[in-house]
Amino acid sequence: MSKKLKRIVDELKELESLTLQCMKCGVCQSVCPLYQKDFFEPSVARGKISLIEALYQGRIESVPGVIKYLDYCILCGRCKRFCPSSVNIDEIFVRAKGILREIDELPFYQKALLKSLIESADFLTNFQPVISVGMKLVSKSAGESGLRTVKFPIKKSVAPVSPKSFNAIFGGLNRAESEKMRVIFYPGCAISYIFVEWGEAVVGVLNHFGVSVYVPEKNRCCGIPAATMGEIDMYKKMAKLNHDWFSSIDDAEYVITACPTCGYGLFDLGVRVAGLESSKKHMDIMVFLKEILNVKLNKKTKGRSTLHIPCHYEHEYDKTLIGELSELNGEFEPLENQSCCGFGGTFSLKHSGDSKEVGAAKMDEVKSKGFEKLYSPCPGCVMQLSELALDRGVDVKVEHPVMDFYRLIKEGGA
Amino acid sequence: MVRKRRLKKLFSKIVGESRCWIEEEVCASYSYDAYPEKPVLPDIVVMPTHTEQIGEIIDLCNRLEIPLTVRGSGTNLSGGTVPVKGGCVMLTTALNRILEINKDDMYARVEPGVITQNLANAVEREGLLYPPDPASMKVSTIGGNVAENSGGLRALKYGVTDRYVMQVKFYDAFSNLVKSGGIPVKLVTGFNLKGLMISSEGLLGVISEVMLKLVPPPQARKTMLVFFDDVLDASRVVSEIIINRILPATLEIMDNFTIKTVEKFHHIGLPTDKGALLLIEVDGHPAAVEDEYVQVEKICRKYGGDVHIAKKQEDRDKLWQARRDTLSSLAMLKPTLILEDATVPRSRVPDMIKVIQDVAKKYNLLIGTFGHAGDGNLHPTILTDRRDEEEMKRVSEAIDEIFERTLDLGGTLSGEHGVGIAKKKYMEKEVGRGTLLFYERLKKGLDPKGIFNPGKVI
Ligand SMILES: Cc1cc2nc3c(=O)[nH]c(=O)nc-3n(C[C@H](O)[C@H](O)[C@H](O)COP(=O)(O)OP(=O)(O)OC[C@H]3O[C@@H](n4cnc5c(N)ncnc54)[C@H](O)[C@@H]3O)c2cc1C
Ligand code: SF4
Ligand code: SF4
Numbered sequence: 001m002s003k004k005l006k007r008i009v010d011e012l013k014e015l016e017s018l019t020l021q022c023m024k025c026g027v028c029q030s031v032c033p034l035y036q037k038d039f040f041e042p043s044v045a046r047g048k049i050s051l052i053e054a055l056y057q058g059r060i061e062s063v064p065g066v067i068k069y070l071d072y073c074i075l076c077g078r079c080k081r082f083c084p085s086s087v088n089i090d091e092i093f094v095r096a097k098g099i100l101r102e103i104d105e106l107p108f109y110q111k112a113l114l115k116s117l118i119e120s121a122d123f124l125t126n127f128q129p130v131i132s133v134g135m136k137l138v139s140k141s142a143g144e145s146g147l148r149t150v151k152f153p154i155k156k157s158v159a160p161v162s163p164k165s166f167n168a169i170f171g172g173l174n175r176a177e178s179e180k181m182r183v184i185f186y187p188g189c190a191i192s193y194i195f196v197e198w199g200e201a202v203v204g205v206l207n208h209f210g211v212s213v214y215v216p217e218k219n220r221c222c223g224i225p226a227a228t229m230g231e232i233d234m235y236k237k238m239a240k241l242n243h244d245w246f247s248s249i250d251d252a253e254y255v256i257t258a259c260p261t262c263g264y265g266l267f268d269l270g271v272r273v274a275g276l277e278s279s280k281k282h283m284d285i286m287v288f289l290k291e292i293l294n295v296k297l298n299k300k301t302k303g304r305s306t307l308h309i310p311c312h313y314e315h316e317y318d319k320t321l322i323g324e325l326s327e328l329n330g331e332f333e334p335l336e337n338q339s340c341c342g343f344g345g346t347f348s349l350k351h352s353g354d355s356k357e358v359g360a361a362k363m364d365e366v367k368s369k370g371f372e373k374l375y376s377p378c379p380g381c382v383m384q385l386s387e388l389a390l391d392r393g394v395d396v397k398v399e400h401p402v403m404d405f406y407r408l409i410k411e412g413g414a
Numbered sequence: 415m416v417r418k419r420r421l422k423k424l425f426s427k428i429v430g431e432s433r434c435w436i437e438e439e440v441c442a443s444y445s446y447d448a449y450p451e452k453p454v455l456p457d458i459v460v461m462p463t464h465t466e467q468i469g470e471i472i473d474l475c476n477r478l479e480i481p482l483t484v485r486g487s488g489t490n491l492s493g494g495t496v497p498v499k500g501g502c503v504m505l506t507t508a509l510n511r512i513l514e515i516n517k518d519d520m521y522a523r524v525e526p527g528v529i530t531q532n533l534a535n536a537v538e539r540e541g542l543l544y545p546p547d548p549a550s551m552k553v554s555t556i557g558g559n560v561a562e563n564s565g566g567l568r569a570l571k572y573g574v575t576d577r578y579v580m581q582v583k584f585y586d587a588f589s590n591l592v593k594s595g596g597i598p599v600k601l602v603t604g605f606n607l608k609g610l611m612i613s614s615e616g617l618l619g620v621i622s623e624v625m626l627k628l629v630p631p632p633q634a635r636k637t638m639l640v641f642f643d644d645v646l647d648a649s650r651v652v653s654e655i656i657i658n659r660i661l662p663a664t665l666e667i668m669d670n671f672t673i674k675t676v677e678k679f680h681h682i683g684l685p686t687d688k689g690a691l692l693l694i695e696v697d698g699h700p701a702a703v704e705d706e707y708v709q710v711e712k713i714c715r716k717y718g719g720d721v722h723i724a725k726k727q728e729d730r731d732k733l734w735q736a737r738r739d740t741l742s743s744l745a746m747l748k749p750t751l752i753l754e755d756a757t758v759p760r761s762r763v764p765d766m767i768k769v770i771q772d773v774a775k776k777y778n779l780l781i782g783t784f785g786h787a788g789d790g791n792l793h794p795t796i797l798t799d800r801r802d803e804e805e806m807k808r809v810s811e812a813i814d815e816i817f818e819r820t821l822d823l824g825g826t827l828s829g830e831h832g833v834g835i836a837k838k839k840y841m842e843k844e845v846g847r848g849t850l851l852f853y854e855r856l857k858k859g860l861d862p863k864g865i866f867n868p869g870k871v872i
C-alpha cells in the first residue's frame with residue numbers, strides 16, 4: 001500500500017467507532033430509494049458502510065471505487081431514520097467522503113463552482129443579475145411552468161434565477177404591525193435566488209400574525225452541497241458562520257426555515273459534524289404556524305391537492321403538516337407513495353437519470369389520481385417534482401404550501 | 415486480474431456486461447451477510463434477470479469448477495451467503511416477479527427474489543394471507559425463506575415456511591430444471607424433492623420458482639400484553655397455555671434486561687421493575703377468540719400476571735411496540751450484537767431461561783433474552799464489542815455452553831437461522847455421525863464437483 005493511501009486508511013480508522021454500530025441487518029434495503037430501483041448492495045447504506053470498512057481493514061484498495069458509491073447516494077436520510085441500530089449513517093458518509101476526497105481531489109470544475117457558489121457570500125449577490133441573464137441566454141423556455149432547460153453544463157430544467165435576490169429585497173428586520181415576537185428566517189440559497197416569492201410569503205404570513213422577521217442581508221449557504229461533495233471543512237465553516245449570525249441576534253428565540261435540507265444541514269447534521277451548540281430553536285415554517293402560532297384558516301383552497309413529504313422533514317411533525325393541509329384544502333389527500341423524490345441536490349446533477357427514475361412513480365400516482373396541486377415544503381423537492389411533471393406531461397402545480405396560506409390570508413382568510 | 419477479466423467475458427455472454435461485476439468494490443459489497451463473520455470477497459458477482467439464465471450460470475461454474483453462492487437479500491444470520499471459497503456470487507434480487515396469485519386454488523407463484531413483504535401485501539390486496547412473517551420480511555426474499563425454512567411471529571399457530579411450500583422448481587448442479595410438488599393438495603408422485611430444498615441453504619440446487627399456499631385471513635383477533643414479577647412465572651404461563659390446548663398466533667417473551675433496555679431507548683412506558691412480559695395474540699373465529707382469550711387471561715392471573723388488552727387497532731400497535739423495538743434497543747447498547755436462536759421443546763422454556771441466566775452470570779456477559787416462547791425458540795442476545803478480544807473469548811465459550819445445554823434439554827442448535835458457517839462445528843453433536851455422512855453422500859451425488867456453497871453446513 002502506498003504511503004498516501006496508508007494515511008487515509010489511518011484516518012478512516014477514526015470512523016471505526018461509527019461504522020462498528022452497523023450490524024449488517026440489511027433493514028436499510030427496504031427504505032433506500034436507490035436500492036429499491038437497483039437491488040444492488042453498493043447502492044444502499046449497508047453496502048457503503050461495508051466498503052468503508054473493507055478499505056480501512058485492507059481488503060480493498062480502490063479509493064475512487066469507494067467514493068463512486070459514496071457519491072451514488074441521495075443523502076435522503078431514510079436509511080438512518082429506519083435503522084434499528086441508529087447508526088449515524090449520514091455522518092459516516094460525509095466524514096468518509098471528506099477523508100477520501102483529501103487525496104482524491106475534486107475535479108477542478110467542481111471545486112471552482114463550489115467555491116464561487118458558496119464560500120463568498122458576496123458572489124451570487126453581486127453577480128446574480130449577470131447569471132440570471134446568462135441563464136436566459138443558454139436556456140429555452142420549457143412549457144409554461146416557468147422552468148427552463150439549461151443546456152450547459154448539464155441538460156437540466158431549473159427554475160430561472162430571479163433578477164433580484166430575496167435578501168436584497170427583504171434583508172434586515174421586517175417589522176409586523178402589532179409585534180408579538182421576533183424570529184429569524186433563514187432562507188437558504190434556493191429561496192434567496194430562485195423561489196424568492198416563497199420568502200415573501202413566509203415574511204408576509206409571519207408579519208400578518210404579529211411576528212417580526214429578521215432576514216440575513218446576504219445569504220450564506222447552509223453548507224450541505226459542500227458536505228455532499230466531501231468538502232467537510234468548508235461545510236463546518238459555513239455551519240459555524242451561520243450559527244454565529246443567529247447568535248448575534250438576541251431578541252429572537254427561533255430560526256425558521258422553509259427548506260428542510262437547510263434545517264437538517266444547520267441544526268442536525270451540522271451540529272453533529274461541526275460539534276456546534278445551537279443557541280436557537282429551529283422550526284420549519286409550517287410547524288411554526290401550527291405549533292407556536294396555532295393559525296386557523298376560515299377559508300379553503302379549491303381543487304384536489306396532495307403532498308410529498310420531503311425526506312429531510314422533521315418526521316415527528318408529518319402529522320402536523322398533514323393536518324394543516326387538510327384544513328387548507330377540502331379535497332386534500334396525501335400521496336400513497338411515501339418514497340423519495342430523487343433530487344438530492346448535487347446527486348441530481350451527477351446522476352440525472354437515476355434521480356429521475358427514483359421520483360417517477362410518484363408522478364405517475366399524481367397523474368393517475370388527477371391531483372391539480374402537489375404541495376411540498378422544500379425547494380429541492382419542488383424543483384425535482386416540477387421537472388418530473390414536465391417530463392411526463394403531468395398537469396399539476398407544484399409548490400410550497402406556505403404560498404397558499406399567504407394567498408388565503410391576503411384574501412382575508414385568517 | 416487477467417483471470418477475472420476472462421470470467422467477466424464469459425459471464426457477460428449470459429447476463430450481459432452491465433449485470434456482472436469484477437470490481438473489488440462490488441465484490442466487497444457481497445463479502446458478508448447479517449452474521450458477524452470475517453468477510454470474503456467473491457471473484458465475480460452476477461445478477462440474472464431471467465430464471466433461464468440460472469441454468470446457464472450453473473453450467474458455466476461447473477465447467478470452470480468455481481464455487482457458486484446464491485444470494486437473496488443477504489439477511490441470514492449464519493454466514494450462509496459469505497463466499498468463503500471465492501468464486502461466483504449469484505444474486506436473485508432481479509428475479510423478483512410475482513407470477514400469479516390464484517384465489518380459487520389459493521396459491522401464489524413467485525420468482526425466488528420476491529421480497530416477502532411485497533408478496534404478503536399483494537396477497538392481502540386479494541383478501542388472502544401468506545402467514546410466515548419473519549421479523550426480516552421487509553427485506554428477506556422468498557428464495558432465502560425457503561432455503562432457510564424461516565419462521566416468524568405467527569409460527570406457533572401457523573407454522574413456518576415449509577408448511578406453505580406447494581411446489582419448488584430448481585436447477586441442479588448439472589443445470590437441469592427439476593420440479594417437485596404442485597397444485598393438488600394430495601400429490602405423491604415421486605420423491606419429496608421440495609422437502610429436500612427446504613433448509614438446503616444453497617447446497618443442493620438453485621431455486622428458480624416457488625408456489626406457496628395461501629389461507630383466508632382470521633376474522634378476529636385479540637392482543638394482550640402481560641407483565642410478570644418473575645420471568646419463570648411467565649415461562650410457566652407459556653407451558654400452561656399450550657397444555658390447555660390453546661394455540662395463540664403469537665406468544666412472545668421479553669426478560670427484565672430487555673424490558674429495561676427498550677424503555678431506556680424508546681420511553682414507551684414499560685414497567686422496568688417487572689421480571690418479564692408476554693405478548694399474546696389469539697386469532698380466528700370471533701367466538702373462539704373470545705373463549706380463548708378468557709382462558710388465557712385466567713392462566714396469566716393465576717401466575718400474578720398484570721394483563722393489558724388492546725381494544726382498538728391503535729392499542730394493538732402500542733402493545734406490539736415493545737416487541738418491535740426490541741432488537742433495535744439491544745443493538746444500541748453495545749457495538750456488537752450476537753443473536754442466537756437455540757430452541758428447546760416448549761415445555762422446557764423455563765429451564766432454558768434458567769440456563770441463559772446462569773451462563774450470563776458465569777461468563778460475566780450482557781445477555782438479553784426475548785423471542786418466540788410459544789415455539790420454545792428463544793433469542794439469547796449477547797451484547798459485546800468485537801474489538802475486545804478477551805470478552806469475545808468469553809462470548810465464544812458462553813455460546814458453546816448454551817448450545818451444549820440446549821441439546822441436553824432435547825433442543826436444537828437453530829430454530830430458524832440455519833447452520834451456514836455459524837453452527838457447522840456443532841452439527842455432529844446434534845445430528846450424529848451417521849446423519850452427517852448421509853448429508854455428505856447426498857451432496858456428493860447431487861453436486862460431485864462441490865460447486866454449490868462450499869464450506870457451509872457439512
Ligand atoms: C433483523 C433480522 C431479523 C430476522 N428475523 C428472522 C425471523 O424472525 N425468523 C427467521 O426465520 N429468520 C430471521 N432472520 C434471518 C433471515 O432474514 C432469514 O434467514 C431469511 O430467510 C433470509 O432471506 P434472504 O433473502 O436474506 O436470504 P440470504 O441471506 O440471501 O440467503 C440465505 C441462504 O439461502 C440461500 N439461498 C438464497 N436464495 C436461494 C435460492 N434461490 N436458491 C437456493 N438457495 C438460496 C443462500 O445461499 C443462503 O445460504 C432475521 C434476520 C435479520 C437480519
Ligand atoms: S439498517 Fe442500519 S444497522 Fe442495519 S445494515 Fe443498514 S445501516 Fe447497518
Ligand atoms: S441516504 Fe437515502 S439514498 Fe443514501 S443510502 Fe441512505 S436511503 Fe439510500
